[in-house]
Amino acid sequence: MKKLNRSFFNYFLFFVISTFTIASCTKSKDDENNDIYTKETPDLTKLPFGGKGIYKILNRKAGDASPDLLSLWLCGLPADGAGADNAADWTNPDGTWDYTKKPQVEGNVTWVSEFKITLDGNGNRILSGNGLPNHPTGIFPIVQGSTAWNYDKNPNVISPQPLSFTIPAIPTEAESKSCVGFGPAGYSLTGSAIYHGASTLGTDAAAHEMLDRFGGHTDGTERYHYHYPTQDHQDHIHKHTSGHSALMGYMLDGFGIYGPYGEKGELLKSADLDECHGHKHPVMWDGKMVDIYHYHWTYDFPYNIGCYKGTPQ
Numbered sequence: 001m002k003k004l005n006r007s008f009f010n011y012f013l014f015f016v017i018s019t020f021t022i023a024s025c026t027k028s029k030d031d032e033n034n035d036i037y038t039k040e041t042p043d044l045t046k047l048p049f050g051g052k053g054i055y056k057i058l059n060r061k062a063g064d065a066s067p068d069l070l071s072l073w074l075c076g077l078p079a080d081g082a083g084a085d086n087a088a089d090w091t092n093p094d095g096t097w098d099y100t101k102k103p104q105v106e107g108n109v110t111w112v113s114e115f116k117i118t119l120d121g122n123g124n125r126i127l128s129g130n131g132l133p134n135h136p137t138g139i140f141p142i143v144q145g146s147t148a149w150n151y152d153k154n155p156n157v158i159s160p161q162p163l164s165f166t167i168p169a170i171p172t173e174a175e176s177k178s179c180v181g182f183g184p185a186g187y188s189l190t191g192s193a194i195y196h197g198a199s200t201l202g203t204d205a206a207a208h209e210m211l212d213r214f215g216g217h218t219d220g221t222e223r224y225h226y227h228y229p230t231q232d233h234q235d236h237i238h239k240h241t242s243g244h245s246a247l248m249g250y251m252l253d254g255f256g257i258y259g260p261y262g263e264k265g266e267l268l269k270s271a272d273l274d275e276c277h278g279h280k281h282p283v284m285w286d287g288k289m290v291d292i293y294h295y296h297w298t299y300d301f302p303y304n305i306g307c308y309k310g311t312p313q
């Protein structure tokens with residue numbers, strides 16, 4: 001009886017293990033197929049507000065000595081901050097915000113963009129241009145009486161902002177991470193600046209300020225810049241079909257920033273990334289696969305950079 005039980009148990013165990021193995025193989029095959037044939041789409045109706053709960057807006061000047069996961073580490077806040085701060089009409093009862101309910105700055109204003117990226121052969125990448133985007137923008141200043149204007153009276157125009165700066169062609173991770181200042185934290189391949197996720201009021205800019213369909217707007221410096229990776233912004237650079245997102249720009253430490261899809265074509269969230277909002281694995285870098293740190297745009301806060309992993313220029 002005892003012997004019978006044992007052999008039955010062995011058989012049972014074999015059955016369980018084989019079934020499990022077959023199930024795992026089947027699962028991974030399905031996953032691969034999913035990557036190719038079905039694209040994961042984001043749920044933009046329940047996004048966390050930056051500056052609330054675990055999605056922190058840290059301020060080094062105010063005593064926050066280091067960056068943290070899911071958070072933006074600011075160097076400081078300007079004393080004369082301005083901007084929109086009423087998100088009540090697209091805030092859900094659970095305290096998240098609904099991108100699909102938030103108005104946009106309408107319009108189709110075209111610009112003559114100049115933007116050039118060159119490798120000098122001495123280890124440098126040189127970005128130069130006039131800061132204007134190579135796609136249409138909404139109308140700025142925001143049109144008085146428009147829906148967006150009811151929430152955000154942004155009175156600023158967009159004007160050319162000549163840029164010329166040199167970043168390492170193959171950046172390296174610094175010994176310590178750096179906080180992020182106001183103004184450009186990087187440049188999109190569209191030719192315009194990428195700003196971090198906070199407004200000068202110290203709130204979540206994408207959740208409060210009125211942006212156009214490319215996720216951009218202007219500020220007191222009259223510089224057009226992005227806070228959010230909208231579909232239009234992504235598609236304008238590269239229409240994603242499968243696998244890792246394409247490069248969307250360079251941050252000031254020289255590391256690249258890619259769209260929101262990871263190595264297996266999965267939609268990345270901030271929780272998948274480190275405190276600087278990036279990770280390291282092989283990506284396409286100047287035409288070759290290189291195992292290098294890089295940032296990702298995500299649909300959730302802090303959206304782009306959390307801190308500099310390299311040394312900002």
Ligand SMILES: [Zn+2]
Pocket residue numbers: 195205209217218219225227
């Ligand atoms: Zn802004």
Ligand SMILES: [Zn+2]
Pocket residue numbers: 244258261262263279281283294296
């Ligand atoms: Zn990646």
